[in-house]
Amino acid sequence: MPTKKSVQKKFPKTNLNLIILGDPGAGKATQAKYFAKKYLMYDFDMGRELTLLRQKSLTTDQIIKKSVDKGFLAPTKIVRDINKKIVLGLPKSKSILFDGHPKMIGEAKLISKYLKETKRSKPLVLYISIPNEEIIKRTHLRKGYSDTKFNRRSDDTISALKNRAKYYRKNIAEVVKFFKSNYTFATINGLGDRITVRKRIQKA
Structure with missing residues (x-):
């Protein structure tokens, strides 16, 4: 567990x-969503960005769907391109809130690289x-979970949910x-x- 420090004091206005x-x-x-609105940050939701991309291109939609249907995350290249577009494309004056991602170490290192650049x-x-x-309780009692890797399926059992949570x-x-x-970092x-x-x- 990280040392107790005031997160509030680390929230600069700009x-x-x-x-x-x-x-x-x-x-x-x-x-x-709350903190993005409060601090006027760009809410970088990878799921939303992928949805917008799928709506623009049938080919991209099919590629992502094929990957997700097999239980995998979206293809690395597509995710990398989205990160590059957002982090390098937004003006420096616009702060970014990474909403639930990165989930993989390669993506985390890439984001760190772009932030430095x-x-x-x-x-x-x-x-x-x-x-x-x-x-298990929260995911089992509702229809789905927004994170691509943990969508609830109709044939999910408690055992299956535990295995997927472990993964x-x-x-x-x-x-x-890496981030620690x-x-x-604060838990x-x-x-x-x-x-x-x-x-x-x-x-905290």
């Missing part, structure tokens, strides 16, 4: 870059954590290790309602 990661069902998107401020990284049983955490662990070594308890979690983020 030039803020924020990465919000977390366990499946932990409420990453909910918190991301554009001389943006180092991001604050938050990880919203919930227990395994809570992951997710195995991949994200490398990303977490390079940026200010947030994701249990409770969104207001409670939001207050923890501000007071």
Whole structure:
């Protein structure tokens, strides 16, 4: 666990870059939308960007669909191109909130590279954590989960959900290790309602 420090004090009014990661069902998107709006950041939601890209190109749509239907993340090249377009394309004055991604170590290193190239401020990284049983409870009780890698399927069993949660955490662990070594990092308890979690983020 990271040393307790005031996240609120690390939220400058300008030039803020924020990465919000977390366990499946932990409420990453909910918190991301709040802070993006509050600090006028670009809400960089990879899922949304992929959807927009699929709507523009039938070929791209088929490529992504084929990958996702097999249970994989979107193709690396497509994800890399989107990261490049957003991080290098946005004016430096526009802060970025990475909403639930990167999920893979290669993508994390690429984003770090682009942030350095554009001389943006180092991001604050938050990880919203919930227990395994809570992951299963939240994902099992609802129709789906927005993260591509953890969409709930009609044939999911509790055992299958546990295995997929384990696989997710195995991949994200490398990303977490990388960010802990390079940026200010804080783990947030994701249990409770969104207001409670939001207050923890501000007071962690």
